[in-house]
Amino acid sequence: MAFETKATIASFGGKLFKLSHNSTETTTPMAVNLYLPPQSFTSDSPAKVPVLIYLSGLTCTPENCSEKGFFQHRASQLGLAVVYPDTSPRGLGHPGETDAWDFGVGAGFYVDAIRDPWRRGYRMESYVAHELPRALFSDPHYGRFLDADRVSITGHSMGGHGALTLYLKNPGLYRSVSAFAPIANPSRCPWGEKAFSGYLGDDREEWKKHDATELVKAWKGGDLKALVDVGTGDNFYKQGQLLPENLEKAAKEAGVEGLTVRYQEEYDHSYYFMATFSDDHVNHAAKHLGLL
Amino acid sequence: MAFETKATIASFGGKLFKLSHNSTETTTPMAVNLYLPPQSFTSDSPAKVPVLIYLSGLTCTPENCSEKGFFQHRASQLGLAVVYPDTSPRGLGHPGETDAWDFGVGAGFYVDAIRDPWRRGYRMESYVAHELPRALFSDPHYGRFLDADRVSITGHSMGGHGALTLYLKNPGLYRSVSAFAPIANPSRCPWGEKAFSGYLGDDREEWKKHDATELVKAWKGGDLKALVDVGTGDNFYKQGQLLPENLEKAAKEAGVEGLTVRYQEEYDHSYYFMATFSDDHVNHAAKHLGLL
Numbered sequence: 001m002a003f004e005t006k007a008t009i010a011s012f013g014g015k016l017f018k019l020s021h022n023s024t025e026t027t028t029p030m031a032v033n034l035y036l037p038p039q040s041f042t043s044d045s046p047a048k049v050p051v052l053i054y055l056s057g058l059t060c061t062p063e064n065c066s067e068k069g070f071f072q073h074r075a076s077q078l079g080l081a082v083v084y085p086d087t088s089p090r091g092l093g094h095p096g097e098t099d100a101w102d103f104g105v106g107a108g109f110y111v112d113a114i115r116d117p118w119r120r121g122y123r124m125e126s127y128v129a130h131e132l133p134r135a136l137f138s139d140p141h142y143g144r145f146l147d148a149d150r151v152s153i154t155g156h157s158m159g160g161h162g163a164l165t166l167y168l169k170n171p172g173l174y175r176s177v178s179a180f181a182p183i184a185n186p187s188r189c190p191w192g193e194k195a196f197s198g199y200l201g202d203d204r205e206e207w208k209k210h211d212a213t214e215l216v217k218a219w220k221g222g223d224l225k226a227l228v229d230v231g232t233g234d235n236f237y238k239q240g241q242l243l244p245e246n247l248e249k250a251a252k253e254a255g256v257e258g259l260t261v262r263y264q265e266e267y268d269h270s271y272y273f274m275a276t277f278s279d280d281h282v283n284h285a286a287k288h289l290g291l292l
Numbered sequence: 293m294a295f296e297t298k299a300t301i302a303s304f305g306g307k308l309f310k311l312s313h314n315s316t317e318t319t320t321p322m323a324v325n326l327y328l329p330p331q332s333f334t335s336d337s338p339a340k341v342p343v344l345i346y347l348s349g350l351t352c353t354p355e356n357c358s359e360k361g362f363f364q365h366r367a368s369q370l371g372l373a374v375v376y377p378d379t380s381p382r383g384l385g386h387p388g389e390t391d392a393w394d395f396g397v398g399a400g401f402y403v404d405a406i407r408d409p410w411r412r413g414y415r416m417e418s419y420v421a422h423e424l425p426r427a428l429f430s431d432p433h434y435g436r437f438l439d440a441d442r443v444s445i446t447g448h449s450m451g452g453h454g455a456l457t458l459y460l461k462n463p464g465l466y467r468s469v470s471a472f473a474p475i476a477n478p479s480r481c482p483w484g485e486k487a488f489s490g491y492l493g494d495d496r497e498e499w500k501k502h503d504a505t506e507l508v509k510a511w512k513g514g515d516l517k518a519l520v521d522v523g524t525g526d527n528f529y530k531q532g533q534l535l536p537e538n539l540e541k542a543a544k545e546a547g548v549e550g551l552t553v554r555y556q557e558e559y560d561h562s563y564y565f566m567a568t569f570s571d572d573h574v575n576h577a578a579k580h581l582g583l584l
Contacts, residue, residue, distance in 0.1 A: 009560060009562065009564050010523070010525060010556075010557075010558040010559045010560065010564065010565065010568070011564045011567070011568060012567070012568045013568070016564065067359075067360050067563060067564070068359050068360055070362055070365070070567065072567075073362070073365070073567075231302070233302060264302075265302075266302040267302045268301060268302065270301065271359060272301050272302065272303045272308065272359070273302065275303070275304070275362070275364075275365075276302070276303060276304045276305070
């Protein structure tokens with residue numbers, strides 16, 4: 001579906017486009033922000049730039065990280081586009097979908113739900129991994145700026161879970177992955193257990209298909225090209241919602257190389273943490289996208 | 293008055309402190325954020341760092357620019373503290389103080405009001421220029437990190453007006469000034485006319501004491517050391533709320549040197565604009581504070 005441009009905002013020499021399009025997967029209009037770097041505007045027929053997809057955490061919209069994550073800072077220097085999708089369908093009207101901040105609206109968890117009523121529309125996995133990039137890359141206006149063959153993925157918290165699992169489930173789809181404070185073992189934390197029960201049901205074998213710590217055990221894609229940052233002052237980390245150690249252990253036991261997990265002293269779960277290290281994550285992606 | 297530390301947040305290698313203290317000028321508790329750069333934590337007795345005071349625009353609290361302005365990015369590299377005061381007293385209960393977004397709460401305009409009831413508490417000029425820095429510099433905990441002799445000031449929109457006027461009214465108090473999209477001639481724009489009528493009354497001679505375009509005509513402090521950025525896509529600029537050309541013209545006619553006004557193509561009034569150029573404004577301050 002074609003994208004409607006709701007706003008165009010100058011940012012770090014490039015432009016942030018606030019877009020909307022009708023999604024077949026979610027059956028709703030979906031908001032998405034697209035940042036194009038200055039390199040996209042230097043000539044009438046600029047070279048296509050590689051793309052970093054950023055998946056947001058619980059409760060977020062495309063705006064939060066666009067405003068507070070500062071990915072544009074480094075992306076503008078290197079010539080990288082950034083895509084900020086939304087975190088769930090909005091407006092489906094499923095009973096209870098706005099009752100909790102960690103389930104339903106704002107909390108799609110980047111899975112295709114199989115339980116009713118969620119299986120209608122709560123299909124953020126297919127939307128983010130396939131429908132949205134296809135729509136962007138084939139868009140008559142925006143597609144000409146974007147290199148469909150050079151895509152990396154990153155995300156924060158629930159979005160870190162999304163980035164890691166989509167990467168691990170789709171070898172070759174992304175050149176690299178990174179995550180800030182990801183929910184790295186959702187089958188074993190309260191957030192994940194609630195979301196997976198609701199969207200997927202009680203069969204824990206089904207859950208394993210959406211759990212980075214389980215998926216990494218079966219990874220056959222070679223060097224993982226994965227960077228993870230976790231703040232040691234992050235209350236959700238301390239409460240056992242993130243469990244990055246489980247991911248590290250599973251990768252190690254499976255003999256999977258290329259996972260770097262950094263524990264950042266005193267940092268919390270907020271955008272202050274992300275803003276501090278977003279340059280590093282853009283650099284990580286850029287290295288694997290041929291920009292560095 | 294002593295500062296209460298409400299939160300401590302790791303940011304760009306340094307720390308952002310969310311503080312509160314009781315102000316004599318406003319007669320209320322006042323929130324203020326203080327960013328200390330990594331250099332403040334490298335030893336048990338670190339050298340005092342210079343200070344950049346950032347004044348926010350209409351409706352803002354200390355949080356907006358701390359989260360979205362990106363000043364910590366460059367301040368952390370150079371070793372500069374940043375102080376983010378609030379924009380008005382809160383909770384005084386003056387009739388009508390929350391009726392409008394451009395007058396009263398969130399809109400103190402950095403003047404000492406002389407009209408009733410505002411003259412009680414709406415004393416943001418004395419608070420920002422004198423009480424707050426004195427309180428910070430003499431604070432037993434935070435004062436030891438801050439160099440009271442090296443202070444610069446900056447601000448956005450209403451806060452750009454505040455930065456320019458406090459700088460021009462107090463030669464020697466600040467080493468330099470900068471502003472993003474400042475209300476540069478408030479006596480001649482709707483925002484300024486409303487605020488000055490309300491806080492100062494109908495005597496336009498009184499208004500001139502708080503109008504950068506008027507104050508610059510009498511400036512005797514030598515080179516102005518002033519950097520101003522305005523976006524050409526800024527709707528408030530287009531509507532004549534900012535009037536930076538009037539400031540430029542007045543400075544030129546008065547023979548005042550050292551004012552650089554840059555018109556940034558397509559940028560709007562938002563934090564996207566500020567984040568793009570905050571490195572430049574920190575560099576401008578740092579140059580005059582002896583850091584560059």
